[in-house]
Amino acid sequence: MLAEKGRWSGLASIAFHLSFLFIGLGAILAGTLGFDESLDLPDGLTAPVPHSELRVTSHGFDMKTVPVKEGDRITGYRPSVYSTDLELTDGGEALARKTITVNDPLRYSASNWLLTLITSSKINFHQSSYYQSSNGYVSVLQVTYKPGKSLIYVGFGLMMAGICALYFPHRRIWVKADESGTLLLGGRTNRSKVIFQRDFDRIANELRHTLGKQEA
Secondary structure (H helix, E strand, O other), X not given: OEEEEOHHHHHHHHHHHXXXXXXXXXXXXXXXXXEEEEEEEEOOOEEEOOOOOOEEEEEEEEEEEEEEEEOOEEEEEEEEEEEEEEEEEEOOEEEEEEEEEOOEOEEEOOXXXXXXXXXXXXXXXXXXXXXXXXXXXXXXXEEEEOOOHHHHHHHXXXXXXXXXXXXXXXXXXXXXXOOOOOEEEEEEEOOOHHHHHHHHHHHHHHHHXXXXXXXX
């Protein structure tokens, strides 16, 4: 008779070592192909997207303000929300258009959905800040491209799974009767041997006690 617990914990070592492969591959993709650039884009103008053949156009900057009060008197106004209407094009062909805010960027991927899911290969246009020039408002965009980010997340997930699995060792206990009818009890574990020895001795003692009662 055989009993075991934590059968799948042996995969913990494989998951832990695979995590370094995913993290390393993701870091290589991000370091060689990725970028993080700042782009100043005046209203109504078009600018090339860094490290690509794409172009981005600002169709207008908009800002909402709220009054600043001292008591019941309004002393001025401060920005509450600012946004930019962006359009992304390639060779004159429109690819995407969105009004972005600080926490709602424009994201575009030229890859198929599976490659995008695996590598996070999206170009992101964040509304970083703005300023006013002699010709009007200028949107300051943060343009980022971080391929491999999903691989890094998967790697850290595998690493955590591997570490957590260390707390659930693979244990096996078996009982066998020899030709004379004597019961042989054995067991093994892949880690936490001291704790396993304590549990094994407890099971052995309980088995002796149970068999002793049956013989009586």
